[in-house]
Amino acid sequence: MSDIPQELKYTKSHEWVRVEEDGTLTVGITEHAQGLLGDMVFVELPEVGESYEAEQDCAVVESVKAASDIYCPVEGEVIEVNEELEDAPEQINVNAYHEGWIFRINPSNPDDVDNLMNADDYAALVEAEEH
Amino acid sequence: MPYIPHTSQEIAEMLSVIGVDSIEQLFDEIPPELRSDGLDNIPSRQSEMQVQRLLTEKSMQDGTPLCFAGGGAYEHHIPAAIWEIATRGEFYSAYTPYQAEASQGTLQVIYEFQTMIASLTGMDVSNASLYDGASALGEAVLMSVRANRKAKSKRIIMPATVSSVYRQVVATIVKHQGITLDIIDFDRANGTIDIDKLKQQSEPFAALVIPQPNYFGCMEDVHTLTDWAHEQGAMVIGLVNPVALALLEAPGNWGTQGVDIAVGEAQPLGIPLSSGGPYIGFMACKQKLVRQLPGRIVGRTVDLDGKPGFSLTLQAREQHIRRSKATSNICTNQGLMATATTLYLAFMGRDGLQKVAASCVQNTQALIDLLKISPGICFPFGTSVFHEFVITLPTDVEQVIEAMAEEDIVAGINISQYYAQDGLENALLICVTETRSPEDMAFFADTLNKVISDLTGGARK
Amino acid sequence: MTQLNETVIENRLIFEASDFTRKSSSLAPDIDVDMVTKSLPEHLLRKSELLLPQVGELQVVRHYTCLSQKNFSIDTHFYPLGSCTMKYNPRICNTLAQLPGFAGRHPMAHSSMSQGIMSCLYELQNMLMEATGMKQVSLTPMAGAQGEFTGVAMIRAYHDHNKDDARTEIIVPDAAHGTNPATAVMCGYKVKELPTNDQGDVDIDALKVMIGPQTAGIMLTNPSTLGVFERKIKQIADMIHEVGGLLYYDGANLNAILGKVKPGDMGFDVIHMNLHKTFSTPHGGGGPGAGPVGVSERLQPFLPVPMVALKDGQYYWLSEDELPLSIGHLSAWMGNAGILLRAYIYALLLGREGMQRVAEFATLNANYLLQRFADAGFEIAFPERRASHEFILTLRKEAKQYGTNAMDFAKRLLDYGFHAPTTYFPLLVPECFLIEPTETEAKTDLDSFVKAMELILEEARESPEVLKQAPYSLPVRRLDDVKAARELDLNYYQSHAE
Known part of the structure; x- marks a missing residue:
């Protein structure tokens, strides 16, 4: 069973979301997702200042054998992206929840985050997918 | 039976292993009403x-005429060794190099091809090739719109000095992507892009296409055009003849920044005319655009023992993985043609290619000089040319082409079929490469004079 | 004494053999380049360095001849690559296509000077019409993928012409080639993915729910990419036609049915053929291909130009003047004419008798191999079904028990002198091998292939590590794909600039 931190929120499409103190949301892909994709070779980051709807594709992570869209967990505007991933995409493999973060958004509606899954629900989802 | 090696005993053994009485029985899942053997x-x-x-x-049955036609397909000398090697079974009958360990020959050839194309065009990276020059331009247009999202425009400025056939192919390819192709007129005196009309463009656009040399054989002022387009926030697609690049500035060095994407037709580099195909499109771009580059790309890496080797890379962009989100639906390159092109450039080298190009220029000038003294022939454009030029005739161009055909000469291309509404009537596009001897050119000029004289009723006798 | 380092020569790039002080050979004309460039506009001349290698003629010949020897090919190895139809490429097709009268012909030569090649293309159009049961054929698409694009673009043109603009969806089975969805998107369509049932047939119930006035068409391969014939094809055709959609036939597997069933009789409106598969034109290390399209009557007006027509004994080019609704040009001229010529020669050599035997022996070889593999203890993906010209093994059992996956088997096969089958496609079957022997392989070679797989299976049981490290006997061992993608080295002069 892979690492699923309790304090984070999750999506069905395997993004994690951290609610920061200032209300912004940091987004990445889960340990489970990076394991499935394998060695990362490239990350296409969203543009800072762009707004996305919930579940709209806004970034792409690419491994040798797959390219996977990253979906915006809730509606909001991108305020920062992890530019270090451009040169070191493997940070997602090394530490998906910290150095491997992908982008940060300012949610249009702070309550939207409550609709995302908690760690237990996500663990159940991963469990179900593995069988 | 052609190419089927089975003996009747083997067939019997095989059927017995399968457990059927006849080959026919193997088709028993096909509904009988659909069967048709006819x-x-x-x-x-x-x-x-x-x-x-x-x-x-x-x-x-059609002879082997003297060819003075170009327009995107060019007769050059092809060293004998090229096709001897390219059609070795190991190149000719190999598949796309998915199993890298069993395809190092093809993969290294493509890596060398990419390097040579990047070098010729002055760009950072090249792909493994595309179908032909026209479709490569179509892919470049799609790529520029994908890559230049900042322009917030899907408009492409396509000069009328780009081959009309190329423009038609691009239109077919990009039709369903919401892209508009705006044609910019050419300068009647120079046969090059009308820069004044171009500068009147006020709406944003994603990219400008610049041909060099252009369809009329004329040389565009590529530096000014490239810088202007970049100032407008647009990308630049250079459409170039690879032989001309031996002498003319590489698109990677046009203006202050160079073009963003360079494409063209590599047929002149060792590929026979062969009625229009198979040819080979090439495409190179700046490093930062590499992930938008369609088609196959080969990279150099190392194996388990640390020994250098080659493999297909950046495959995640491609249709077999990315399916409906791929950069293109293209599955292959023109592998065999890329092999021949690589061989051509290796045999010719830098000096050889420069000599081929210089010889084209010299021969073209020689024929121009011969035709300048021909009565009734006009030169509509006053610009320098590489190895093609336009003349206008005092009589019907189609009839002249037919009469020249009777004398076993492919006289050139009737470009009035594309440009009649632009005032180019009875215009013939003529090409002279290094393959034409002084005697060929004299024969061409004499025959053309005679044909014109006959068709105009010998008025000048 | 200096040690002779053979590996350096063996792995040398042509650029490393170059010396810019070496003068060019007799291959180029003798001319004073500087004299000529003086006549050209100075500001447009090349100022940047032209880095092309300067190498002697023999050294170039040897370099590329040695490189060719690092390839597997049909001429040297059994190549059971599923869905690719790696059959023998008769040399005569190449020899004749290179005759000077064909190779030297300019595409813009007047049609009165091109009657020979035009007669070949015209006859090829007719033969392909007969072989597929379609009403008309256009030869211009330059590869299978471009043929697909052409086909779907014609479907789009047909609906647009009928002002039927509510049709926004193309249905594609989940087992389809990746080109299918990519093509549908290029034509501005949304892709609906159709599931497959456990027998390898399309899920008819799912299809029922999916279709309606929004359906532009469906793209099918038959036999499917799973190596089985879609038995309910007629029902599917009726369902799609009833809601006003059109059927697209992906001709990837035409070799399985040549002379047995015609796509036109199955109800397809448009098809593309891969001449580099069924008609044996060379794969050339990945192209050139040729992807002619055939259509039923209703799509005839939309075919791409040019095509060859015959009137009063003279061949002529059909253009937009005759076909104003044509989707247009796909290549500057007549597609990959020289490849079309090779296919024409192959068709003449086979004749109608030979063509009928193609599907028969391709199917015989596939079913024989399937049974031999089943007998050897390998798991067949669809054991209840008759194989078409190809079939699928799944190595999931071996992956689980020995930790050796399909890729490991594939790499080990290379050591035994066999090109690997297609791996990991279709994605629906785990750890799969898609195996297509083609009709031109002899029984003895099929037997050797089975033997090699048996030996590898034994190795997997006894010492799985052997498989995981394979291959050992090829010019290189397994390559580092991650490094290749992370540290892009695509251009020698850029990567080795000092």
């Missing part, structure tokens, strides 16, 4: 000897 309109089989005779006759 191939009545296909002729009965012929032996290799019969086919060789038939095809040899067909190949000779």
Whole structure:
């Protein structure tokens, strides 16, 4: 069973979301997702200042054998992206929840985050997918 | 049976292993009402000897005319060793190099091809090639719109000095992507892009296409055009002839920044004319655009023992992985043609290619000088040319082409079929490469004079 | 004494053999380049360095001849690559296509000077019409993928012409080639993915729910990419036609049915053929291909130009003047004419008798191999079904028990002198091998292939590590794909600039 931190929120499409103190949301892909994709070779980051709807594709992570869209967990505007991933995409493999973060958004509606899954629900989802 | 090695005993053994009585039984899942064995309109089989005779006759029935046509397909000398090597079974009958360890020959050739194309065009990276020059331009247009999202425009400025056939192919390819292709007129005196009309453009656009040399054989002022387009926030697609690049500035160095994407037709580099194909499109770009580059790309890496080797890379962009989100639906390159092109550039080298290009320029000038003294022939454009030029005739161009054909000469291309509404009437596009001797050119000029004289009723006798 | 380092020569790039002080050979004309460039506009001349290698003629010949020897090919190895139809490429097709009268012909030569090649293309159009049961054929698409694009673009043109603009969806089975969805998107369509049932057939119930006035068409391969014939094809055709959609036939597997069933009789409106598969034109290390399209009557007006027509004994080019609704040009001229010529020669050599035997022996070889593999203890993906010209093994059992996946088997096969089958496609079957022997392989070679797989299976049981490290006997061992993608080295002069 892979690492699923309790304090984070999750999506069905395997993004994690951290609610920061200032209300912004940091987004990445889960340990489970990076394991499935394998060695990362490239990350296409969203543009800072762009707004996305919930579940709209806004970034792409690419491994040798797959390219996977990253979906915006809730509606909001991108305020920062992890530019270090451009040169070191493997940070997602090394530490998906910290150095491997992908982008940060300012949610249009702070309550939207409550609709995302908690760690237990996500663990159940991963469990179900593995069988 | 042609190419089927089975003996009747083997067939019997195989059927017995499968557990059926006949080959026919293997098709028992096909609903009987769909079955149709009739191939009545296909002729009965012929032996290799019969086919060789038939095809040899067909190949000779139209003679081997002297060719003065270009317009995107060029007759150059092809060193004999190229196709001897390219058609070795190991290149000719290999598949796309998915199993890298069993395809190092093809993969290294493509890596060398990419390097040579990048070098010729002055760009950072090249792909493994595309179908032909026209479709490569179509892919470049799609790529520029994908890559230049900042322009917030899907408009492409496409000069009328780009081959009309190329423009038609691009239109077919990009039709359903919401892209508009705006044609910019050419300057009537120079046969190059009308820069004044271009500068009147006020709406944003994603990219400008610049041909060099252009369809009329004329040289565009590529530096000014490139810088202007970049100032407008647009990308630049350079459409270039690879032989001309031996002498003319590489698109990677046009203006202050160079073009963003360079494409063209590599047929002049060792590929026979062969009625229009198979040819080979090339495409190179700046490093930062590499992930938008469609088609196959080969990279150099190392194996388990640390030994250098080659493999297909950046495959995640491609259709077999990315499916509906791929950069293009393209699955292959023109592998065999890329092999021949690589061989050509290796045999010629830097000096050889420069000499081929210089010889084209010299011969073209020689024919121009011969035709300048021909009565009734006009030169509409006053610009320098590489190895093609336009003349206008005092009589019907189509009739002249037909009459020249009677004398076993491909006189050139009737470009009035594309530009009549632009005032180019009875215009002929002529090409002279290094393959034409002084005698060929004299014969061409004499025959053309005679044909014109005959068609105009000998008025000048 | 200096040690002779053979590996350096063996792995040398042509650029490393170059010396810019070496003068060019007799291959180029003798001319004073500087004299000529003086006549050209100075500001447009090349100022940047032209880095092309300067190498002697023999050294170039040897370099590329040695490189060719690092390839597997049909001429040297059994190549059971599923869905690719790696059959023998008769040399005569190449020899004749290179005759000077064909190779030297300019595409813009007047049609009165091109009657020979035009007669070949015209006859090829007719033969392909007969072989597929379609009403008309256009030869211009330059590869299978471009043929697909052409086909779907014609479907789009047909609906647009009928002002039927509510049709926004193309249905594609989940087992389809990746080109299918990519093509549908290029034509501005949304892709609906159709599931497959456990027998390898399309899920008819799912299809029922999916279709309607929004359906532009469906793209099918038959036999499917799973190596089985879609038995309910007629029902599917009726369902799609009833809601006003059109059927697209992906001709990837035409070799399985040549002379047995015609796509036109199955109800397809448009098809593309891969001449580099069924008609044996060379794969050339990945192209050139040729992807002619055939259509039923209703799509005839939309075919791409040019095509060859015959009137009063003279062949002529059909253009937009005759076909104003044509989707247009796909290549500057007549597609890959020289490849079309090779296919024409192959068709003459086979004749109608030979063509009928193609599907028969391709199917015989596939079913024989399937049974031999089943007998050897390998798991067949669809054991209840008759194989078409190809079939699928799944190595999931071996992956689980020995930790050796399909890729490991594939790499080990290379050591035994066999090109690997297609791996990991279709994605629906785990750890799969898609195996297509083609009709031109002899029984003895099929037997050797089975033997090699048996030996590898034994190795997997006894010492799985052997498989995981394979291959050992090829010019290189397994390559580092991650490094290749992370540290892009695509251009020698860029990567080795000092």
